[in-house]
Amino acid sequence: MLFLLIACGNKEETTKEDTQVIEVLEDTAEESFCGDGILDTDSEECDDGAENSDEESNACRTDCVLAFCGDGVIDSPSEQCDDGNYWIADGCSDLCVLEVGDFEQEPNNSAEEAEDRGRVTRFSGSLSEYDTDCFLMPFEDNDYASFSIVGETEITEEGEEEICSDWLHLMVYQDRELVDSVYQTDNSCMEATFEEYPSMRFADSAEETVVCIEGMFGTVVDSYEIEYELLADSCSLTDIALTSEEDVDVDGLANNCDMDDDGDGLMDTDDNCPLAPNNGMVYYYPNADGFIEDWLLLGPLDTSGFTTTACLPVPNLTDTSVLSLIPSIGSEEELWDGSSKIWSLYRSGDSRIDFLSPSWFAGQVAPRETFAAIWLYSDTAYDSEILFGPDDGASIWLNGNFVGETSVCQGAVIDKYSYPAPLLEGWNKVVVQVRDGGGG
Numbered sequence: 001m002l003f004l005l006i007a008c009g010n011k012e013e014t015t016k017e018d019t020q021v022i023e024v025l026e027d028t029a030e031e032s033f034c035g036d037g038i039l040d041t042d043s044e045e046c047d048d049g050a051e052n053s054d055e056e057s058n059a060c061r062t063d064c065v066l067a068f069c070g071d072g073v074i075d076s077p078s079e080q081c082d083d084g085n086y087w088i089a090d091g092c093s094d095l096c097v098l099e100v101g102d103f104e105q106e107p108n109n110s111a112e113e114a115e116d117r118g119r120v121t122r123f124s125g126s127l128s129e130y131d132t133d134c135f136l137m138p139f140e141d142n143d144y145a146s147f148s149i150v151g152e153t154e155i156t157e158e159g160e161e162e163i164c165s166d167w168l169h170l171m172v173y174q175d176r177e178l179v180d181s182v183y184q185t186d187n188s189c190m191e192a193t194f195e196e197y198p199s200m201r202f203a204d205s206a207e208e209t210v211v212c213i214e215g216m217f218g219t220v221v222d223s224y225e226i227e228y229e230l231l232a233d234s235c236s237l238t239d240i241a242l243t244s245e246e247d248v249d250v251d252g253l254a255n256n257c258d259m260d261d262d263g264d265g266l267m268d269t270d271d272n273c274p275l276a277p278n279n280g281m282v283y284y285y286p287n288a289d290g291f292i293e294d295w296l297l298l299g300p301l302d303t304s305g306f307t308t309t310a311c312l313p314v315p316n317l318t319d320t321s322v323l324s325l326i327p328s329i330g331s332e333e334e335l336w337d338g339s340s341k342i343w344s345l346y347r348s349g350d351s352r353i354d355f356l357s358p359s360w361f362a363g364q365v366a367p368r369e370t371f372a373a374i375w376l377y378s379d380t381a382y383d384s385e386i387l388f389g390p391d392d393g394a395s396i397w398l399n400g401n402f403v404g405e406t407s408v409c410q411g412a413v414i415d416k417y418s419y420p421a422p423l424l425e426g427w428n429k430v431v432v433q434v435r436d437g438g439g440g
Helices: none
Strands: 003-006 022-025 122-127 132-136 144-149 152-156 159-163 168-174 177-183 209-215 221-231 294-302 332-334 340-342 344-347 368-378 385-388 393-398 401-406 417-420 426-436
Touching: 122 132, 122 209, 144 168, 209 221, 294 340, 385 393, 401 417
Parallel strands: none
Antiparallel strands: 003 022, 122 221, 132 209, 144 221, 152 159, 168 177, 168 209, 294 344, 294 368, 332 340, 368 426, 385 417, 393 401, 393 426
């Protein structure tokens, strides 16, 4: 506010100079602010000063706006609830009215934060932009289930049809690794059923199964409804296509329901490798002539880039030291170059072990190497010998102990070399590394 002061003398004695004695003073009044208790209609809806509150019902908020639905405070009598958002299908509507039903609870945005809903089989939720909702499946051993999105029923020319207008993406995690992913491609409602998805059957209670749902490409979904059915005893299922992992021996019986999963003639309770056919036709003892015919092979290995003495096998070709190798059918072994190979079963059928006869060795040119391994069983401990005649060089280990080697470039000759090899009572691990430098 400006004040204009004019100093004047006697009217008759007033001079020109007197009438120009004018002083203008600057406005020194303070500006108003939110919380001063004075309503500024240009910028404030309310201002109760010290009475402003973000916790009291119906109070003027601390930012000088009137109480409203969505501020996280229940204002009576206009609001039944207020969860601080404008989503529906979460127990409190966008109009702050209580919703009837069972709703998902945040935070549940990842497999690690999955919400455990127990065996409740129907509930609702909503998805904000780029939101994900995850739920822990309460599986018990050998359970199976169907998990689906509930749509709206519409009348079409073909009759009643369930429509899901929101496009969704459903993911199944087991021990926090993605195992199944289902995308909605039309208005048909999405589902993951035990008939189609292995993750929904033959459950292992020790394995955490989580189902997550999100809007396609992170889109907003105002509301969705989920339904799932949990049933016991997957062995009662019929007319389902079993995977090779579920039915290793392809006998039509799932492993969970099969006393001999790998079909090798040894019951699972007595089998040291129940999911690998390493019994039955695999012999853990030499034939009548003293030769071992059945081997696990790891190869062929291309070692053309290595320099070695004559035909001596190249050391350190596996990431695990030879002494620590535990050969097992189907197990993967990491190699020196970061690649990997799988231990595969080879049955020779006679005393000559031709490593070039397996189909997976075809085309590998010399110099080439392979590891061969076998587990031998002995009823008693006794002193024995290993005799062999390799083409070309070779090294041998027994029970993690180095036995002997030869670097000679040569053809195969029966029993050319002999090394003492004391066997232990029970299982004995034999590992041989052979290097072929070429030739006949």
